[in-house]
Amino acid sequence: xxxxxxxxxxxxxxxxxxxxxxxxxxxxxxxxxxxxxxxxxxxxxxxxxxxxxxxxxxxxxxxxxxxxxxxxxxxxxxxxxxxxxxxxxxxxxxxxxxxxxxxxxxxxxxxx
Amino acid sequence: xxxxxxxxxxxxxxxxxxxxxxxxxxxxxxxxxxxxxxxxxxxxxxxxxxxxxxxxxxxxxxxxxxxxxxxxxxxxxxxxxxxxxxxxxxxxxxxxxxxxxxxxxxxxxxxx
Numbered sequence: 001x002x003x004x005x006x007x008x009x010x011x012x013x014x015x016x017x018x019x020x021x022x023x024x025x026x027x028x029x030x031x032x033x034x035x036x037x038x039x040x041x042x043x044x045x046x047x048x049x050x051x052x053x054x055x056x057x058x059x060x061x062x063x064x065x066x067x068x069x070x071x072x073x074x075x076x077x078x079x080x081x082x083x084x085x086x087x088x089x090x091x092x093x094x095x096x097x098x099x100x101x102x103x104x105x106x107x108x109x110x111x112x
Numbered sequence: 113x114x115x116x117x118x119x120x121x122x123x124x125x126x127x128x129x130x131x132x133x134x135x136x137x138x139x140x141x142x143x144x145x146x147x148x149x150x151x152x153x154x155x156x157x158x159x160x161x162x163x164x165x166x167x168x169x170x171x172x173x174x175x176x177x178x179x180x181x182x183x184x185x186x187x188x189x190x191x192x193x194x195x196x197x198x199x200x201x202x203x204x205x206x207x208x209x210x211x212x213x214x215x216x217x218x219x220x221x222x223x224x
Binding site for chain 2: 004031032034041042043044045046049089093097098099100101102103104105
């Protein structure tokens with residue numbers, strides 16, 4: 001069964017600090033990996049999408065990496081801001097049917 | 113351009129009652145999806161549609177029905193609500209199966 005595991009489940013960081021979120025997946029065959037940001041009470045919004053041949057993708061202060069060999073991805077948040085407080089969801093698409101497998105998310109809380 | 117909208121935003125039902133959730137998108141997308149999000153779990157696909165007049169089962173379809181009579185609308189029905197259907201429901205749409213999915217704001221449903 002295709003699975004996506006995220007760690008940590010939650011973390012608290014001080015404003016201005018950096019943090020890294022992890023995603024491991026077993027989805028095969030692999031099509032692409034996406035990171036979504038979900039604010040409380042809102043729907044997920046796409047941050048980055050990476051295909052097999054891409055190993056890094058940035059969107060402002062968000063940088064995602066992908067190691068397709070080890071089936072791992074990370075999302076790095078630089079110089080965190082209060083508005084970064086949200087749940088970050090790793091989503092992997094299978095090449096066989098393009099259906100999405102969602103991780104449970106990492107809840108990030110940024111404190112002043 | 114409103115993107116993906118969902119109505120209602122909140123709803124409380126008693127066991128056995130029925131209701132319909134409405135999703136509308138104004139991006140002319142072919143694909144539409146209904147997900148449910150439960151605490152500690154990733155989003156799970158309930159039903160999806162690859163075009164007007166077509167629907168298909170997702171990962172957790174039992175207890176739900178859907179209809180796609182118009183390209184821009186995707187309805188999710190609960191014929192006899194059960195407490196296990198207490199969840200947050202998200203609708204999403206995409207232009208192609210492997211393209212980015214755009215999510216609505218969600219409907220929080222409580223079944224007593």
